[in-house]
Amino acid sequence: MIVAGCDIGSLTTKVVLFDGKKILASSIIKSKPKPEDGAYEALQQACAIATVNQDTITYCVGTGYGRKRVPFANDTISEISCHTKGAFYLYPNVRTIIDIGGQDCKVISLNTQGEVDRFVTNDKCAAGTGRFLEVMAKVLKVELQELSNMAKKGNEAITLASACTVWAQADVIKYLNEGISKENIALGVCKSMAKRVGVLVNQASIKKDVCITGGVAKNTAVVKELENLLGVTIIKITNVDPQLTGALGAALFAYQKAGGK
């Protein structure tokens, strides 16, 4: 039996195909103005990689911000539940999940059964979300993916007076004009990002093990700053792209709903 999970986020759309034992294929594409188009494209990509026909998919669960727009979904489940499901499957010892997406940040506490105990979320303010890093990368004229490596080369982080993306942007421009190196600015940006996420983590209260998911998990400079700030080791998901955790959780739910064990 093949099932699918589809996670429509604000910036990317993800699909995971699962057969009850392993991930058969996955895809990550940019979300489309019409979320349905993105969902189809991501599904087609994943099916092509797994060389399976779309029609052989028994069940699909949609999740994420655009979950109601997954045209081929049999059911929808919240991203909190799907992230929890996915992370617990990958790491049964996980008790705190920090998920940083393109437009939000969630901190989820879970119990030993892998059920959600409590969660806090920020989707009101761009600071502490992927959007913050995106805006900063644009000001620094570097690709978002380069920001992390750039920050690691910095040795003297600049300080940003306020967490606010708009004010930070003005600060970064000011530092660039003063001739401060992009590396030191990038390091300051990652520190500010970690600080903002840290505030949310502390609201949720932290239990070990802690793992990080979502696109920003790939920015290891931010993760390292967050570890320093929180004084804990954060598990990096290596066997699966951390951005796929929600889609994986959706696929796991799909498998259960389709009668799989």
Next chain:
Amino acid sequence: MIVAGCDIGSTTAKAVILDDSTIIATILLPVEGSPKDAALLLLSSVQEKTGIQPSQIEAWCGTGYGQKNIPYASTVESEIVCHAKGVQFIDPDVRTIIDIGGQDAKVCRIDAYGNVQRYVYNDKCASGTGRFLEITADVLEVPITELATLDAKGVKEVTLSNQCVVFAETEVISLLNSGEDMGNIVKGLHRALASRVASLALSIGVEEKIAFTGGVAHNAGMVGALERVLKTKLVVHEYCQMMGALGAALIAQERIKNRVAS
């Protein structure tokens, strides 16, 4: 006795020149370089803009974000105190001041003598400041001075689901793409900023009369939005952007008098 107050804000520099209790001139300049550059430019424009010789000015009092960078100011005072003084001079019945500047917003409660009783301040989040309108006007590709005109053409307030400037920017783009009327969007933006500032104001409570000051108060659409949210009329003076500088000038005057008296 001629005295002057100088308010170096984040986006504009203002000066008010006072001859006893008469405002004889005001100057408003954009801040382009450093606060010090702006302060010096302001001084050098006094004669040209007002016909007053800078040497005739007995004392300057500085205020605002750049108050420490005014080389010719003999005294300085905080923005809040200056605003309170300035507003009380214009309308002694005012008990609450709502000031929205380019990079901050403040709400200040004053007594009948213009003394500050309580105040709250936001400079941490851009969404409750003039910058919110600046950035969203940019997305709409209209000059910020056109916002009031567009607001007047709107027939309904579009509800924005985001407060954060960064998220609102994206929302405005998708509203435009979906064909929403510009006037309605602008009305929605004014409403959003008004709600944000009103909640700041309500955190310390408001008492009438309420004066609306700062550069944003020149925007009639914003005045209307704030009046609707607070359900009351606001006092908006033609010198609404000059209250800090006016208060500073009054303080310069007071301090000279005190010096003479002692």
